[in-house]
Amino acid sequence: MKASNFSCLITAGPTREYLDPVRFFSNASSGKMGYGLATAALKRGWAVDLVSGPVCLAPPSGVSLYRVVTAAEMERVCRQLFVKCDLLIMCAAVADYRPAATEDRKIKKKADALEIRMEPTADILKALASEKQNQVCVGFAAETDHLEAHARRKLKEKKLDWIVANDVSRLDSGMESEMNKVMIFSRKGQSHAFGPAPKLDVAEFILRTITGAG
Numbered sequence: 001m002k003a004s005n006f007s008c009l010i011t012a013g014p015t016r017e018y019l020d021p022v023r024f025f026s027n028a029s030s031g032k033m034g035y036g037l038a039t040a041a042l043k044r045g046w047a048v049d050l051v052s053g054p055v056c057l058a059p060p061s062g063v064s065l066y067r068v069v070t071a072a073e074m075e076r077v078c079r080q081l082f083v084k085c086d087l088l089i090m091c092a093a094v095a096d097y098r099p100a101a102t103e104d105r106k107i108k109k110k111a112d113a114l115e116i117r118m119e120p121t122a123d124i125l126k127a128l129a130s131e132k133q134n135q136v137c138v139g140f141a142a143e144t145d146h147l148e149a150h151a152r153r154k155l156k157e158k159k160l161d162w163i164v165a166n167d168v169s170r171l172d173s174g175m176e177s178e179m180n181k182v183m184i185f186s187r188k189g190q191s192h193a194f195g196p197a198p199k200l201d202v203a204e205f206i207l208r209t210i211t212g213a214g
């Protein structure tokens with residue numbers, strides 16, 4: 001992969017799926033890994049579109065930042081940007097489910113149990129990878145068990161070029177941590193491991209690996 005003048009699309013952080021105006025389903029993603037990837041890509045002189053869910057991080061200078069909240073918004077923005085990118089890295093922890101209905105008013109507390117029907121969100125990465133022209137598509141797999149098996153299955157099912165697997169059951173790496181420990185697998189059968197290391201170093205390793213400069 002020739003990596004000069006690259007245009008890259010990176011997603012980061014969680015999404016929020018609202019139940020009512022004040023309550024939502026989300027996850028513990030801090031966005032640090034995605035923002036680290038954006039920083040590492042900018043350092044290489046690449047143009048970077050960063051599509052970010054709600055996080056408490058300052059955007060790296062030089063990035064084109066698109067703030068989104070829900071998975072549906074992330075999908076809409078990514079679709080627009082995907083056509084002109086060379087590399088997609090879907091690092092965001094997109095919610096897999098959202099409430100089937102969002103109430104306009106705050107749901108009142110009652111004594112009975114509250115049942116919430118959830119429906120699946122669109123799999124953004126799978127949809128984009130199935131429509132790709134020449135883009136390199138990289139996914140993340142956050143797993144608590146059978147890391148390698150789940151990651152390899154997702155690589156195949158989502159028709160990706162690379163997948164980065166991280167063990168989110170560990171306290172010293174993963175979602176809210178400053179550090180990460182990853183394994184990266186390619187469609188062609190390559191595999192590499194890195195870390196535990198600061199997320200910016202992990203980001204550099206990922207870019208080195210997927211550009212073939214590892």
Ligand code: C5P
Pocket residue numbers: 071090091092093094095096121122123124125126138139140141142154
């Ligand atoms: O299947 P799973 O959610 O574990 O896949 C994780 C990968 O898929 C990540 O790269 C994530 O950004 C992406 N994803 C997505 N749309 C979803 C769920 C996950 O693009 N609705």
